[in-house]
Amino acid sequence: MAEGEGGDKSAIPADTRRLGVKKQTLDDAYAAPANFLEIDVLNPETHGVAKKRYTDYEVRMKVGYFRILSIAKRVHISLGK
Numbered sequence: 001m002a003e004g005e006g007g008d009k010s011a012i013p014a015d016t017r018r019l020g021v022k023k024q025t026l027d028d029a030y031a032a033p034a035n036f037l038e039i040d041v042l043n044p045e046t047h048g049v050a051k052k053r054y055t056d057y058e059v060r061m062k063v064g065y066f067r068i069l070s071i072a073k074r075v076h077i078s079l080g081k
Contacts, residue, residue, distance in 0.1 A: 038062040 043058040056076045063069045 033064070035065045036063070
């Protein structure tokens with residue numbers, strides 16, 4: 001048997017060992033996450049004509065960490081040269 005094979009875990013380098021994982025319950029699996037980021041891109045509006053066209057969008061972000069923070073902003077995206 002080569003070195004590092006078999007059941008001897010002391011032969012495995014520390015950086016390749018698996019982390020100890022807590023068993024997840026159904027309540028943990030289906031509970032609201034502790035932190036999250038939701039981004040919605042809505043309501044496109046195209047402005048201008050020919051090469052001076054651009055589209056702006058409403059971007060809504062919802063951030064949940066300790067409390068839920070909601071932000072809505074219109075952004076301008078120009079795809080022309």
